[in-house]
Amino acid sequence: MATEPLTRITRLIYAAPALPLAMLGLPLLVILPDFWAGPMHMNLAVVGFVLTSVRIFDVIVDPTIGRLSDLSHSRFGRRKPFMAVAMPVAAVGAIGLFFPPPGAGAAWLFVFYALVTWGWTALSLPYWAWGAELSDEYTERQRITSLREGGTILGILISAIAPVALGITSHVGQAHLLSLLTIGLATPFVFLALVRVRDPLPVRRSPPAGLKPTLQLVASNRPFRRLILAWAVNGLANGLPAALILIVFDQILHMPKASGPLLLVYFTAGVVSVPFWLKLSTRIGKHQTWAAAMAMSGVAFAFVPAILHAPHVLILFGIISIFTGAGLGADFTIPPAIQADVVDVDEAASGEQRAGIYFAAATMAQKAGNALAPGLAFPLLGLVGFSTHGGNNALQDGVLLALYCGIPSALKLAVAVIMRRFPIDRAVQHELRAAIAARA
Structure with missing residues (x-):
């Protein structure tokens, strides 16, 4: 290393x-x-x-x-x-x-x-x-x-x-x-x-473990299990709004062309926020920073139903997009750095560096969360009779909003709870590196 x-x-x-x-x-x-x-x-x-x-x-x-x-x-x-x-x-x-x-x-x-x-x-x-x-x-x-x-x-x-x-x-x-x-x-x-x-290149002191022992060690890595759970839950939280945003702007706001500019605000906020999250993670730790960012996103997104019929709704939606977009910046930048620390747990136990299999598992968790979003949202909308051609009643619009912002807000807050007491901080990671050095 x-x-x-x-x-x-x-x-x-x-x-x-x-x-x-x-x-x-x-x-x-x-x-x-x-x-x-x-x-x-x-x-x-x-x-x-x-x-x-x-x-x-x-x-x-x-x-x-x-x-x-x-x-x-x-x-x-x-x-x-x-x-x-x-x-x-x-x-x-x-x-x-x-x-x-x-x-x-x-x-x-x-x-x-x-x-x-x-x-x-x-x-x-x-x-x-x-x-x-x-x-x-x-x-x-x-x-x-x-x-x-x-x-x-x-x-x-x-x-x-x-x-x-x-x-x-x-x-x-x-x-x-x-x-x-x-x-x-x-x-x-x-x-x-x-x-x-x-x-x-790592120094190999023993033959690499086979697939079964490797998977057993990966499965026994408790910090990794917690991180991958957070990754999967967050994937669903991000996937639901992505699958439904065009429908919301068309059927609820009746402003289909407004989604483009607001998405630009969202992603711009994500780019601009990266230095802030880096500085904050240096001060309070990575998992605490990600937990704070997810709590911020969850609270901000929960305000969407309250602004839909307010004057200047697009300005208010833009403000929410700034906060949730900033949360996206944390989503992208912090979990991979935590994943690198999680791999240290495996290396300290096995003596082998296996970041590839860990990132593959994390990718699959994110894909599962993202794939579940349309598989959950569209059947539920169909079940209540929602139509993309309009004419929906209050119940049908309410289910759409619950799927678009209600459930994602709750999931973001759940991720914050999951990561709040994550067991690897700066001190623990230094101890892991010392153990790895001693083993070598």
Whole structure:
């Protein structure tokens, strides 16, 4: 494990790939179904089936990539070889996905969506694990993840602004622009990181544990169990508003075009808040800072029903978006730094550095929370007879608001409670590093 602090330029070079990689999220999540169901004339049900089929394999792909990168041991490092191979695979997938030939069918969609999805996984999981291994110091880990995840939020913000700034309104044009921007920026940024940033290799004093002992140790890691629970609950809390925001602005506020500017406020607040959370986590600790941020988000979002019929509702909604967007900044930057400390618990017990499998498990927890959101929200709305075409009664609107802001607010407060007494603080992490050094 590296012990020397990184220079600012090294941290920046490491964090730079996060910005373009985040820019591909919008076309993959929002534009892709409409692109293939619209210009490509594919049945929407077929599109949904193919996309879901690819994501089902994440249950196998994520832990496999995480564990293989943990076991990797080359003269270039552990994480770099995976990223070097995954980058062109993901790029080919993006080109095939958004620049298909006429008449491309379900098989084409499956192959190239699989390439970009699994290529992105093979790139991102080693990338996150790499960041956890660049330093063994409590605060330095927060600096690294703050810069990287601040770049992620900025990339999301740019992906929303760039098409508007360039006057590109069609989904086809937006998909083309963002996929080319992602590849054009990610290629040099990833290459520079691979060349300029160290990828420390652990000293192996015994053969790596098999899959079963590894999973047993991961499952017995109590701080990790608490963190992954918080990650899953928070994923659901973030997924519900994301799935329902357009419906709320259309059916409750009757201002569908206002969602765009308010989302810009939300993500801008996330970017701007990152230095504040970094400073606060240095003073009071990472888990306390995340708990405070989640409590702030939960309380702020709970005010949404009270402002819906107030004068200047958009201004009030913008104020709420500032607070919840700031909470997003904490969501992105703090849990990965806590995850690096959680991995120390495993290393102290096993003598093996396995950040890859831990970040794979955390990713799966977030995906599960996000995936549960529409699976919970839309059937419940259907059960009460809610219609996206209007004419809903007070009960139906109330269920929509409960799912949009009521349940997420309660879940955010639950995350704050879960993390309030998290067992790893600065002192405990220093003790873990001392135990690891003594074992070595």
